[in-house]
Amino acid sequence: MTKGITQPLDSYRLAEISAPVPCYICESSNTHNAEFCHDCAAPMALAHQARSQKLHPRMIATIGPSAVGKTVYLGMLMDMLSRQPDRLHLLARGAFSITLQQTTVAALARCRFPQKTPNEPDRWNWVHSQIHRRDQPIPLELIMPDMAGEAILEEVDHPHSYRVIRAFLEKCAGALILVDAIKLKEGSLEQDFFTMKLLTYLSELVEAPRNAWSNRPVGIVFSKADQCEGCMRDPTAFAEKHAKGMTRQCLERFPKHKFFAAGVAGACAFREIPGEPRVRVPLRIEPRGIVEPFEWILDYIDV
Ligand SMILES: Nc1nc2c(ncn2[C@@H]2O[C@H](COP(=O)(O)OP(=O)(O)OP(=O)(O)O)[C@@H](O)[C@H]2O)c(=O)[nH]1
Ligand SMILES: [Mg+2]
Numbered sequence: 233m234t235k236g237i238t239q240p241l242d243s244y245r246l247a248e249i250s251a252p253v254p255c256y257i258c259e260s261s262n263t264h265n266a267e268f269c270h271d272c273a274a275p276m277a278l279a280h281q282a283r284s285q286k287l288h289p290r291m292i293a294t295i296g297p298s299a300v301g302k303t304v305y306l307g308m309l310m311d312m313l314s315r316q317p318d319r320l321h322l323l324a325r326g327a328f329s330i331t332l333q334q335t336t337v338a339a340l341a342r343c344r345f346p347q348k349t350p351n352e353p354d355r356w357n358w359v360h361s362q363i364h365r366r367d368q369p370i371p372l373e374l375i376m377p378d379m380a381g382e383a384i385l386e387e388v389d390h391p392h393s394y395r396v397i398r399a400f401l402e403k404c405a406g407a408l409i410l411v412d413a414i415k416l417k418e419g420s421l422e423q424d425f426f427t428m429k430l431l432t433y434l435s436e437l438v439e440a441p442r443n444a445w446s447n448r449p450v451g452i453v454f455s456k457a458d459q460c461e462g463c464m465r466d467p468t469a470f471a472e473k474h475a476k477g478m479t480r481q482c483l484e485r486f487p488k489h490k491f492f493a494a495g496v497a498g499a500c501a502f503r504e505i506p507g508e509p510r511v512r513v514p515l516r517i518e519p520r521g522i523v524e525p526f527e528w529i530l531d532y533i534d535v
C-alpha cells in the first residue's frame with residue numbers, strides 16, 4: 233500500500249524571483265538578484281528597499297565639477313546630521329548608506345581629503361536615509377548619491393552619455409550646485425561657465441511645465457569658503473561680484489534659488505612630496521555652513 237503525503241510546492245518562490253524588479257532611478261527591468269541596474273548601473277538595493285517597505289524616497293542632487301568638494305560636503309553633512317539629535321536628524325538605511333560618511337570622516341581624521349570619486353557609476357556611493365525633523369511628524373525618506381564631477385560634465389556636454397545622471401536629475405526634487413569659491417575669487421571664469429551649463433541643462437531637462445526645474449529649489453553652495461571670508465559673510469554679494477553669468481541665469485530661470493557658503497577646513501596647508509603633485513591637506517576640521525543649504529531645500533520637499 234502506498235501512503236499519501238502532502239508535499240508543498242515551492243514553485244511560487246521561483247515566480248517571485250523571476251518577476252522583474254524596476255530600477256528606482258531609470259525604471260528599467262532587472263532580475264531579482266542583480267546588484268546594479270543593467271541599464272544605468274544604479275544600485276538595485278535602492279529599488280529593493282523602496283519595494284519591501286512600500287516607500288517612495290525623494291531625491292536631492294549634489295552636483296558640480298570635479299574637485300569642487302562634493303564628496304567632502306556630502307560626507308560631512310551625513311556625519312553632522314547622524315550625530316545631532318536636535319531638530320534635524322538622519323538615520324541611514326542599509327549599511328551601504330554609511331560608506332560615504334565613513335570614508336570622508338576617516339580621511340579628514342588623518343588630516344587628508346578623500347580620494348576623487350571614480351567615473352564608473354557602479355562605484356559611486358549612494359546614501360538612502362530617513363530624515364527626522366522636529367516640526368514634521370512623518371520622517372522623510374531621501375536618496376542622495378555622490379557622483380563624479382567628470383561624469384556630470386560629460387553628461388552636460390553630451391546629453392545621454394550617462395543614463396544614470398539624466399534619469400536621476402529628471403526625478404530629483406531639488407539640487408545643491410557646488411561652486412568653488414577659491415577659484416572664483418582668483419578670477420577663474422571656468423566655474424561660472426560650468427554652472428551656467430549645468431543650469432541650462434537642468435532648465436531643458438523636463439518638458440512638462442508642471443515638473444520643470446523652474447519649479448524646483450536650486451541652492452548654489454560656494455564650497456571651500458573657509459578660505460574666502462568675504463564669501464562666508466555674504467554669499468549673494470559674492471555671487472553678484474564674481475559669478476555674474478550664473479547669477480543672471482538663477483534670477484531668470486530659477487525663482488526658487490538661494491546662495492550659500494560652506495567650508496569644512498579651519499586651515500589648510502600644502503603637502504609636498506618630491507616627484508608627486510602638491511596636495512592640499514586640512515590642518516583643522518571646522519565645518520561651517522554645511523547644514524543650512526540642506527535644511528533650506530528640505531523646506532520645499534513634501535514627505
Ligand atoms: N579648503 C577647503 N578645501 C576643500 C574643501 N572641500 C574640498 N576641498 C578641496 O577640494 C578637493 C576636492 O574635494 P572632493 O570633495 O573630492 O571633490 P569632488 O567634487 O567630490 O570631486 P570629484 O570626486 O572629482 O567629482 C579636496 O581634495 C580638497 O583639496 C573645503 O571645505 N575646504
Ligand atoms: Mg567626489
Ligand SMILES: [Zn+2]
Pocket residue numbers: 255256257258259260269270271272273274
Ligand atoms: Zn537603472
